[in-house]
Amino acid sequence: MTRLLPPPDRQRATTVLDVARLAGVSAMTVSRTLNQPQRVPPATRQRVQAAVQATQYVPNLLACGLRSRRSRLVAAIVPALGSPVFSDTVQALTATLAEAGYHLMLGQSGYGPAGEDALLQAVIRRRPDGIVLVGVDHSRQARDTLAGCGVPVVETWDLTPAPIDMLVGFSHADVGAAVCRFLAGQGRRRLAVVSGADARAARRTQAFQATAHALGLPTPAVVEAEAPTTLGHGRQALRALLALPAGVDGIFCSSDMLALGVLTEAAHQGIAVPGRIGVVGFGDQPFAADAEPALTTVRVDGARIGHEAALRVIGRIAGAPAAELPALDVGFSIFTRRSA
Amino acid sequence: MTRLLPPPDRQRATTVLDVARLAGVSAMTVSRTLNQPQRVPPATRQRVQAAVQATQYVPNLLACGLRSRRSRLVAAIVPALGSPVFSDTVQALTATLAEAGYHLMLGQSGYGPAGEDALLQAVIRRRPDGIVLVGVDHSRQARDTLAGCGVPVVETWDLTPAPIDMLVGFSHADVGAAVCRFLAGQGRRRLAVVSGADARAARRTQAFQATAHALGLPTPAVVEAEAPTTLGHGRQALRALLALPAGVDGIFCSSDMLALGVLTEAAHQGIAVPGRIGVVGFGDQPFAADAEPALTTVRVDGARIGHEAALRVIGRIAGAPAAELPALDVGFSIFTRRSA
DNA sequence: CTGAAAGCGCTAACAA
């Protein structure tokens, strides 16, 4: 903890008043010119804009936000900033929000509700106009805090019958079931799952196993890997699965990176993919199409999730009633390439 | 652009005054209890803290920042949020800043100064207490803006004799030269570079070529790939290099993902690595150690860059003179594994 | 179409 010294005495910043004086108008007119230019006649507008240029005026959004009760800030909390899974979503969020004049404030919760609670507490102090969360598993405390502060909330990347507020995602259970049927449909019977330690992956795994059971297949083996999942985890997992007496002929990995590890180890051991083992990933990362063999994987439109989440936040801020912003299931698809 | 409606009439938020009334003290005492608890006697402190709990008070950092002229916000602008290269840096920045009570505000400039200028403009409106940039190539406008607004700035991931303010990085020219000597030292003579389109990678490439020239080697071929670099780009690049009449026996890739692509294509074509071609990556991503063969790569301590950058911002905010916060070269190393 | 007054929620500066 650093000891706080008095703030540096930067020269007093230029304010609307400085601009107003130079333009020969009132502060209000400057404010209007900046925020609702169409409500100011062109002649005045130009004088003000010239004065803004001349004074190098930079609006203070802290003051704007305080007075107007709109920070023009939307917070997004993702499990891992580095994770490529969410980067399309973050990208789309940023872009769509920017078009509407909002900035995105990113936070990383690090999987699990403990980090999320602390982050949420910190974030709310900045008075965001909206909050976007990944996942639907939040602590009681988080739900109360969010419900209490009246900020629009969108949960993403999952579905639940009881969202905090708004919802854009897809069913992880459906993913697990679909991939299981997909592999079984290729005649594979000794299935397995390699799964990172996160709640959504666990949901996919569970449905995968239930579906295997329903299809009369042997119970799939499960190898757990720590998050974040790496290529090394995938290689280890395949070695572990090959050591099993039952053997394995179809593997569902909870990330493409894990799947790439499985492919790498298979190639290293001379095991034919998809001949002897079929491999399915999750995420359709940029490398999936170019892996050897090309990776069959679950494709989710992360950009659409981000875009729709942004639209919902913006809509709610603009006063749209809940009925106009229904929960959205963006679905998923199994993108078939060579590996299965 | 969404039309702005009047802000939602959320119930008036609880303020320091509400807490003060309940605790039977003044607003100032509440403020002190929150910000400098050691300056309030334990008895008072406890009464206030109880009142904070009871009222569910959440401080408004917009107001704090406006009044105290300290937003407790540090902005970081990185070329690509998704890029795993910077994730250690962002992680360390976040952690070190958080310890000192600062939040990190992340922005993505998307390589190239155009995006950076716009983002910078937007960011400064939030009145950050410090700004961390990746790279040292900034537009004239950006440099002026930053110098003018008096905010501490740290440039990172590169070195320059003329930083805007503070600097934590390493020499990309040295990297290019070192890798060239490394490959040449293995007796490889027909060298090549596969490079993403970014300024720092270009600097490494240039030094690589200059060093090859100095060593009396043939001019290395260069294959450019768009950013962000992918495994597919790496595969394509190797195919292109193999089609060259001169041939190739050593390749320096500007990212580990490109290198993984080169390895993949080499394996696919039955080309021995490191036997026939040596491959060196950049970044030491988590997958590098587990690639087949394990990837020799340039390792940079991204976490240290983030940590040191944070220390510099905090130090400058606390009033430390420039002399106490010298430019720092964190260096790099070539992490030798099997691929070269 | 424009401006004057007031105040968002908080803390710096001073006084007691």
Next chain:
DNA sequence: TTGTTAGCGCTTTCAG
């Protein structure tokens, strides 16, 4: 140790 006063920079509100 505590409180009072004032005002950060902006925009809401209402009157001209």
